[in-house]
Amino acid sequence: MITVRDLSKVYRQGNREVRALDGVSLTVPEGSIHGIIGHSGAGKSTLVRCLTMLDKPSSGQVEINGVDLTAARSDALRKARRRIGLVFQQANLFDSRTIADNVAYPLEIIGAPKARTREKVTELLGLVGLADAGAAYPAQLSGGMRQRVGIARALATDPDVLLFDEPTSALDPKTTDEILDLIQSLHYHANLAVLVITHEMHVVKRICDSVSLLEGGRIVESGRLVDVVNRLDGRLSQALLGIPPHVDLHGVGTLVDVLSSGPKALQPVVAHVSKAVGAEIAILAGSVEHLAGTTFSHLRLEVPDGVDPQSVIDELKALGADAALTSSLQHVEEVA
Numbered sequence: 175m176i177t178v179r180d181l182s183k184v185y186r187q188g189n190r191e192v193r194a195l196d197g198v199s200l201t202v203p204e205g206s207i208h209g210i211i212g213h214s215g216a217g218k219s220t221l222v223r224c225l226t227m228l229d230k231p232s233s234g235q236v237e238i239n240g241v242d243l244t245a246a247r248s249d250a251l252r253k254a255r256r257r258i259g260l261v262f263q264q265a266n267l268f269d270s271r272t273i274a275d276n277v278a279y280p281l282e283i284i285g286a287p288k289a290r291t292r293e294k295v296t297e298l299l300g301l302v303g304l305a306d307a308g309a310a311y312p313a314q315l316s317g318g319m320r321q322r323v324g325i326a327r328a329l330a331t332d333p334d335v336l337l338f339d340e341p342t343s344a345l346d347p348k349t350t351d352e353i354l355d356l357i358q359s360l361h362y363h364a365n366l367a368v369l370v371i372t373h374e375m376h377v378v379k380r381i382c383d384s385v386s387l388l389e390g391g392r393i394v395e396s397g398r399l400v401d402v403v404n405r406l407d408g409r410l411s412q413a414l415l416g417i418p419p420h421v422d423l424h425g426v427g428t429l430v431d432v433l434s435s436g437p438k439a440l441q442p443v444v445a446h447v448s449k450a451v452g453a454e455i456a457i458l459a460g461s462v463e464h465l466a467g468t469t470f471s472h473l474r475l476e477v478p479d480g481v482d483p484q485s486v487i488d489e490l491k492a493l494g495a496d497a498a499l500t501s502s503l504q505h506v507e508e509v510a
């Protein structure tokens with residue numbers, strides 16, 4: 175379990191202060207995957223550095239299974255850091271070492287017995303699907319395979335937390351999905367708390383149980399995937415469901431957004447409401463997604479002039495959907 179409490183990091187640049195992290199709190203229990211998503215400059219790299227104590231937080235705490243990393247010093251800190259396995263965008267392997275020796279490296283550092291190291295390396299290479307690649311060198315592997323080696327190496331010291339920093343940003347879509355499947359299978363096996371820092375919505379959709387949106391060093395939205403998606407005015411919801419930002423369209427009626435989930439997402443709501451208000455209602459944009467085991471539908475409707483939009487909203491709500499005037503929803507920018 176990783177617990178972050180009120181974590182802040184202030185950098186000084188001459189007379190200026192840059193608040194790169196501002197009161198970040200989050201909890202990732204073991205057996206779950208939490209995604210942190212944000213624009214460039216949101217504070218993602220600072221968060222990775224502060225979680226691993228590569229950079230000292232200005233205030234706040236980082237706890238791994240109850241051990242406070244921010245209070246630990248020298249030997250205790252080194253030990254505590256081993257509780258976190260780190261995987262970066264590039265695997266950063268030693269080119270002159272074989273794959274097996276790359277995975278063995280963290281065990282050599284802590285002076286693990288040779289026989290135990292060999293056994294562990296064989297087990298980890300099997301786990302990441304590279305049982306036959308131990309004698310190869312990094313240059314002989316594809317990007318996806320190198321990332322698998324990076325994951326095996328991060329697991330060498332049996333960490334409690336795996337921290338991924340943009341793990342798939344350098345990979346093609348098919349390899350991305352293979353690596354995401356691997357990450358998902360690992361956390362079931364090893365009962366790890368997994369934190370994935372990414373700018374890719376696809377990563378969040380595919381593997382995360384919960385997600386936080388980081389902006390200007392603050393977490394501005396956070397929750398279980400099913401809950402954040404189920405919020406009509408949520409920025410993560412709109413980004414995850416891929417509904418386009420609201421644009422002013424000339425010559426159309428009033429725009430209404432409608433969100434429904436579960437079995438209700440598949441009801442013919444537009445046909446029903448058109449009939450109820452006696453007017454043809456058009457769908458201008460829409461997205462139907464199956465996320466976290468639930469189906470979600472987000473549609474943007476055009477209510478023609480002469481029809482009271484509120485009556486349409488009331489009908490949609492009576493059907494169990496959430497609906498609102500598109501203009502009343504917060505302006506949605508891309509979140510990452």
Ligand SMILES: Nc1ncnc2c1ncn2[C@@H]1O[C@H](COP(=O)(O)OP(=O)(O)OP(=O)(O)O)[C@@H](O)[C@H]1O
Pocket residue numbers: 185186187192193194212213214215216217218219220221
């Ligand atoms: N060492 C530093 N000194 C001063 N300011 C810094 C330092 N490191 C980061 N910052 C500032 O902190 C803010 C957050 O930066 P950070 O690199 O954490 O963002 P990011 O989300 O990782 O962005 P990217 O995706 O582009 O890497 C930015 O305004 C950045 O300029």
